[in-house]
Amino acid sequence: MCLEDLIELAGGVSNIYRVLLPEHHVSLAVRNPDVIQDLPAGVVLEEVLGEWHLTDLSDETVNEEALFRLGRAIEAQQRTQLIDLAQPVACHYRPSWHIAPPRGLLNDPNGFIFHDGQYHLFYQWSPVGCAHTDKYWVHTLSDDLLNWHWGDVALTPSDWFDSHGVYSGHAVSLDKELMVFYTGNVRLGEERFRQTMQCAAISRAGEPLHKIGPVIRELPPGVTEHTRDPKIIYRNGKWMMFLGTQTTAMQGRLAVYHSTDLRHWQFDNLYGHELGDFGYMWECPDIFxxxxxxxFVFAPQGIQSESELNTVPHQNRIAQVSFNAQDEISISKLQVLDYGFDFYAPQSMETPDGRRVMCGWMGLPDELKHPTCRSGWIHQLTALRELEFVGGKIVQHPLRELAALRGELHDICLENDAVDLNTKTFELLAELEWGSRLRLFEDEQYYIEIYLDPIKHRLLLDRTHTQIEEGDTVREVELSSGSVALQILADNSSLEIFINHGEAVMTTRVFTPESATRLSVKDATANLQVYELQAPVTPYRS
Structure with a gap:
C-alpha cells in the first residue's frame, strides 16, 4: 500500500501524530482508532503501550520523500500545540537571569555556537509535564551572552528518524549556513527497542532549521543503540564526529567518524580503552x-564518585587528549568539572575574542521531583562560565559579562550574626577561615550551608535543611589553601560556588521559601561583599 493510501486509511493527516519505520514497514500512530474501518490485507491495527499503530506489513518500497512530507505535516500540528505551552508559568523558584523552560522539562544545552554575528544556544525541552517525554529543541539567541531571546522551537520530533525525541548534538558555522547535528531517538514495539540515527538540519541566511535527515544510519561495530550526542570539529582537512557510546561489554567509549562534506561519514574507531571500565555509558562529548x-569533556554514567557522599551514577569529567599523526586519540589526566549536585551534559563554544565559554544542564537524568513540578516545570541551565588551562589543570570563572548585572554593592561584616538581603538574586564575594559556616537562603527553618571543615580540610555543601525532595544532601571538595575564597552566584533557587578563584566549582538547586532571604555566618567573623543582580532579558515567547 502506498503511503498516501495508508494516510487516508488512518483518517487523514490530522489523525496521525507519529510515524515509525520498524523493519522498513511504515507504522502510523493515530489519535482515534475508531475512524479506521475495513483493514485491507497486509495492514494491521494494534495497541502498543497505549498507542494505536496502523502498520503496513507489505514489502512495498518505502518512499522517504513522502515520509518527509508527512513529517512536515506532523511538525505543523506539533507547533500549533506548542503555542500555549511556550508561555511561562508563574513560580517564585523561577530564575531571574538563568535560562529555564516556560513549562515542562528542560535538559541538555545543545548547539552552543557563535554564528553570523550572534550567539546561539539551543536546549532540549519536553513541553508536557516534568518527565523525559518526546524531546524538542528550543532556540535562544543573544548579542551579548546576557540577554537571551526566544527564537522559537527549532526542531520537533516529527519524523520517522526522530519520532521519540530530538536528542543532543552540536552546531557548525559555515559562513551564512548554520548546520546542526543531533541524535534521532525512536522507540519501537512493546519492548521499546531503541532505534538510533545521527541526523542533521541546516539553516540558510537566518531561516528556520530545515531537516536533512539521517547522515549515519547504522551503528558502528561492537556498540549498543546507546550511541548519541554528536560533536563535530574540523581538523587536518577533514571533519570529525565524536559520539558517546556504550559497547556490547557495557563500557563507555568514544566513537569517532570522519567526513569531507558533513553528509557522508566513515567510522574510524572506538577510543577510551586506556581508562578501562570507566562507566557503562559516556554521554555528551565535547572536544576543544x-x-x-x-x-575532552564527557558525562560518564556508572562510575563511582571519589566522594562517598556522592551516590549519583551520573558524573561529569574533563580530560586531556592527544592526537597522533593519524588523528587517533589517547585520553588522560581526568578532572572533575563540578563537585556540586546539579551539573551535567555541558557544552562549550569559542567567543570571537578567543574565550572558551561553557554552559551545562543544572539537573540530572534521574532527578524528577522538585518543588517546581507543582507549578509545571523543572530544571534550568547553568550560568555561563569561562575555562582556562593553567598549570596543567582546568580553572573556571563566571562569564566576565555577568559583571554587567551587578547593581548596588553592600559591604557586610558579620560575627556569628545574620543579615536579611531581601533578595535571592545576588553575587557574594568572601574569604573565609577554616571552621566557618556560611548559611544562605535562610529563615527560621530552612537554609543551605557551606561548612569549611578544619579537620579534613574540605568544603561541605549541605542542603539537608532545604525543601529538596530527592537526591543526596551533602557534597564535598578537598582543598589545601590556608583560607577559602568564594564567589557565589545566586538566583532564586540556585547557587553556583566558585572556590579559590576557579580551582573548583559547586552547582546546586536550592529550594527554600520565597521569604527565606537571610544570610548568616556561624563560628566566625566574615567580611562579605554582596551585589544585587539585575535581571536581563530572558528567553520566553513574547
Missing part, C-alpha cells in the same frame, strides 16, 4: 583546544 591543550 584550550590554551594549546586539546580537551
Amino acid at each position: 583546544n584550550l590554551n594549546g591543550q586539546d580537551c
Whole structure:
C-alpha cells in the first residue's frame, strides 16, 4: 500500500501524530482508532503501550520523500500545540537571569555556537509535564551572552528518524549556513527497542532549521543503540564526529567518524580503552583546544564518585587528549568539572575574542521531583562560565559579562550574626577561615550551608535543611589553601560556588521559601561583599 493510501486509511493527516519505520514497514500512530474501518490485507491495527499503530506489513518500497512530507505535516500540528505551552508559568523558584523552560522539562544545552554575528544556544525541552517525554529543541539567541531571546522551537520530533525525541548534538558555522547535528531517538514495539540515527538540519541566511535527515544510519561495530550526542570539529582537512557510546561489554567509549562534506561519514574507531571500565555509558562529548591543550569533556554514567557522599551514577569529567599523526586519540589526566549536585551534559563554544565559554544542564537524568513540578516545570541551565588551562589543570570563572548585572554593592561584616538581603538574586564575594559556616537562603527553618571543615580540610555543601525532595544532601571538595575564597552566584533557587578563584566549582538547586532571604555566618567573623543582580532579558515567547 502506498503511503498516501495508508494516510487516508488512518483518517487523514490530522489523525496521525507519529510515524515509525520498524523493519522498513511504515507504522502510523493515530489519535482515534475508531475512524479506521475495513483493514485491507497486509495492514494491521494494534495497541502498543497505549498507542494505536496502523502498520503496513507489505514489502512495498518505502518512499522517504513522502515520509518527509508527512513529517512536515506532523511538525505543523506539533507547533500549533506548542503555542500555549511556550508561555511561562508563574513560580517564585523561577530564575531571574538563568535560562529555564516556560513549562515542562528542560535538559541538555545543545548547539552552543557563535554564528553570523550572534550567539546561539539551543536546549532540549519536553513541553508536557516534568518527565523525559518526546524531546524538542528550543532556540535562544543573544548579542551579548546576557540577554537571551526566544527564537522559537527549532526542531520537533516529527519524523520517522526522530519520532521519540530530538536528542543532543552540536552546531557548525559555515559562513551564512548554520548546520546542526543531533541524535534521532525512536522507540519501537512493546519492548521499546531503541532505534538510533545521527541526523542533521541546516539553516540558510537566518531561516528556520530545515531537516536533512539521517547522515549515519547504522551503528558502528561492537556498540549498543546507546550511541548519541554528536560533536563535530574540523581538523587536518577533514571533519570529525565524536559520539558517546556504550559497547556490547557495557563500557563507555568514544566513537569517532570522519567526513569531507558533513553528509557522508566513515567510522574510524572506538577510543577510551586506556581508562578501562570507566562507566557503562559516556554521554555528551565535547572536544576543544584550550590554551594549546586539546580537551575532552564527557558525562560518564556508572562510575563511582571519589566522594562517598556522592551516590549519583551520573558524573561529569574533563580530560586531556592527544592526537597522533593519524588523528587517533589517547585520553588522560581526568578532572572533575563540578563537585556540586546539579551539573551535567555541558557544552562549550569559542567567543570571537578567543574565550572558551561553557554552559551545562543544572539537573540530572534521574532527578524528577522538585518543588517546581507543582507549578509545571523543572530544571534550568547553568550560568555561563569561562575555562582556562593553567598549570596543567582546568580553572573556571563566571562569564566576565555577568559583571554587567551587578547593581548596588553592600559591604557586610558579620560575627556569628545574620543579615536579611531581601533578595535571592545576588553575587557574594568572601574569604573565609577554616571552621566557618556560611548559611544562605535562610529563615527560621530552612537554609543551605557551606561548612569549611578544619579537620579534613574540605568544603561541605549541605542542603539537608532545604525543601529538596530527592537526591543526596551533602557534597564535598578537598582543598589545601590556608583560607577559602568564594564567589557565589545566586538566583532564586540556585547557587553556583566558585572556590579559590576557579580551582573548583559547586552547582546546586536550592529550594527554600520565597521569604527565606537571610544570610548568616556561624563560628566566625566574615567580611562579605554582596551585589544585587539585575535581571536581563530572558528567553520566553513574547
